[in-house]
Amino acid sequence: MAYVTETGYNEEVLIKENGLNDHFHDHHHGDKFQSNFITTYIFSQDHKMIARQFLITGMFWAIIGAAMSIVFRLQLGFPEENMAWLRPILGKWITVDEAGMGRLAPEFYYALVTMHGTIIVFFVLTAGLSGTFSNLLIPLQLGARDMASGFLNMLSYWFFFLSSAVMLYSLFLSTGPFSGGWTAYPPLSALPQASTGSGTGMTLWLLSLTFFVVSVLLGGINYVTTVLNLRTKGMTLWRMPLTIWAFFLTAIIGILSFPVLVSGFFLLMFDRGLGTSFYLSEIFIGGKALENVGGSPILYQHLFWFLGHPEVYIIILPAMGLVSEVLSVHARKPIFGYKAMVMSMLAIGFLSFIVWAHHMFMSGVNPFISNFFVLFTLIIAVPSAVKVFNWIATLFGGNIRFNSPMLFAIGFVSLFISGGLTGIFLGNSAIDIPMHDTYFVVAHFHIVMGIAAFFGMFAGVYHWFPKMFGRFMNEMMGKIHFWGTIAGAYAIFWPMHYLGMAGVPRRYYRFDTFEAFKHFEDTNKFITVAAIIVFALQIVFVINFFYSIFNGKKVTDANPWGATTLEWTTPIEPGHGNWEGNLPAVERWPYDYGKNGREFIPQWEPLAAGEQDGGNH
């Protein structure tokens, strides 16, 4: 592809030979902003440090969120067991009767379920996943010195931190954190009389998530700006790695959908505090009839799911991007159908905005409207199927290097298939009638956007750990982590399909109140035991992570995986500004593996005479 500039040919040659000189080092910005401990490690404006901050904060929340799930799984698997031993940690939420029998209070069960969802969806799989890897990879893979605005980027992390702090504080309220489900449907979330968690807990929940949205928007604007403006010479959009495409689209989706969520939250705050009736109508509660009339709880659901559905793609697209990259690098083979992959992501991104009401088939919206949402929802299965087939085709004829990132990437594909296919049941409104809000839904979304996104994240962490910390993670621990997690994750969530197909509703504190739901004690015990094992295995990952930061095998080769992308042209531990000298220039698409008998041809190597760029098809 010819690159015509004002000065024409000469500059082109110079860039080819010497890289792109952006005069970065003439100004010494880099050192000015990283001169002391605070500006280096705390209020850092360096994208790599901010990525690490997002990752470690995300890991903190992942442990909290997963530990919560263990507590409520204990309740579901072993409802008759004495839980008094948890009293030192959970305090008065474990009620102990005269016989010394400790039980988890139902309010707290629901608070745990709610917090588990909120934390994992927003703090771990949004901030922890796309926050980490967008920050790390966008400048590195595009050949940029840093994000477009380092300062906004810093603010993005600190708003996330603030949001985290508020949410963490709400866990320690005497009335408990919010307990009305992560979707926070009013009137339950609007009326403190309806639930103890809907008092101060809900106020803090709304405050926390509002800060969180600020963080996402600041980050997102930065990602989009960086991708559009700071690509290095030769890095056309069609030469961007799929990771960058994924982060780019994720950021756009986030910018368009999160403000709608906040508007929904604001109306909820008004209903809670100012006596408005956006969501409230004809309510009799606590022995009193409220004055509010004319509001609609369904309005909130529309506003919530207008973000809520794109949100699942905000979670899964970055994972798809990471996995596409990891699969290609370690299969030593170009990603199959690069343009089809980009197009399918574009299609998914677009469709994600017109399917939100498939969460609301049973919520009292006009059944006629559901026709459109069924149609669009099931259309999403087409680009998703294209992606799956392309990943499988990427493996075909490869020379696969099996290590931890590759194993997690293959595991991701399996999980995405399993979880994606159950979406075809739920997206069809007629089948959703009996399936809605049962364990089938729990199984579906945990596999497809929970575990699968975690697998994408793990693949990313194992793969780019050398870039982040200049050391490798331990392979043996990584493999223990993988094998235990893939088997364990299926052991947890596969049986839940059967519970759901038997009609067992989700968000039940116990099942023995119903004849129809009580006959799965053994299944529930099995799931709980599997969950505990999987949780323990994640500790192996955490140990591996922190151990390897300090003691892992050192990276000696700047390009340890034999990858083609630009992040491997930086020094092993890149400083501020990423490249010591000039910026690298890009000459070809990022997936030239196994071409012309060579194992890989990096992006910065010019096309040979008569050679066609692989991305052009």
Add this chain to the structure above:
Amino acid sequence: MTGLIILLCIVMLAIVIIQIGKVTELTAQIRGEKDAQKESNEWNSKGLLIFGAVFLIFCVVSASYYRDDMLWYGVNESASVEGSSIDNLFNITLICTGIVFFITHILLFWFSYKYRGREGRTVLYMPHDNRLEMIWTAVPAVVLTFLVIAGLDTWNDVMADVKEGEDYIEIEANGMQFAWNLRYPGPDGKLGARDYKRITASNPFGQDFTDPKGLDDFYPDEIVLPVGKKVRVRITARDVLHNFYLPHFRTKMDAIPGIPTYWVFTPKITTEEYRQMLAKSDEWNEKMDPSDPESKTRAEMFNYELACAELCGKGHYSMRRVVRIVSQQEYEDWLKKQQSWYANNVHNKGGKVVINGKEESEDPFEGKVTPVDVVKDSTSTAVTVKKDSTAIAAPVKK
């Protein structure tokens, strides 16, 4: 003390894991990175192949193990006419997705194994293949078109409201924290008007008793319906969202404060028949109490149940009501035993309600007319009694 021991165990375990990691890293270095990678390729690719096989077998085995507990292809067939078409759709979708699930998984694990890294293996440079991509865009598109059409066809049938002039029974289910209130229309076949501001302990639905249609309404504690007759459930909520969920009838609809919703269904199997149907399965012939041979079997104890399927607070899991589907005759017998809520609980009981800041009597006919006259009045003038009617006057006793 035990806490300390547990902590120590965890620390020990962590050290052991780190040591294993270290040792394998060292041996890899001694033997050479290439050999270590080669061995990893062999072991893990075989591992994936075995995992894939075990996983797929496990899927089939578990699906048949749970067969008779599930609502779909086992003995739990839909107890409503409308639900049967949903069951068919589910089974069709299960077959379509099942085929894709097996094919993609077999390819994924087989390719992982077949193309495991080997020294000197030539990689196929295949960045794309338009023909293949056309195929795997078109095939899912066609299958999904079929599923969408079948799905929407079923959906619009199931969700259709009753038509003008159709014969049906209308009842009301009103969700509150944490119970379902049930209301039947009484002999006139019509539910009376209500106003949420009139709700009191003696008037749980907030009925406005100036509406004569409501004077004969009664509030049973279970849903009893005749087999083969269309039912329209008016679904309402008093405080927060609830969801009217009858698993065996494939029924689910949110109950929303301020916005009444509905569900229309036709029961087709009586409770007794369903028990006999379940008894055909060994699973359902297990005794409720395995240690007591005299105890009833699961099938004998079976009941249709009404549950809540929308998180409504701490008692969400306990909103149970029994649903009984009976023959027309049994239904009529049951109706005869029901008594007007108004006549028994409101009329001349002296209940008060505060409306717009003014306290007034709950009973608009307080001391004026006997309830028997009131109810008679309403049935004879305002309501046309249907022919095959279930509208046998519920005797209103003083």
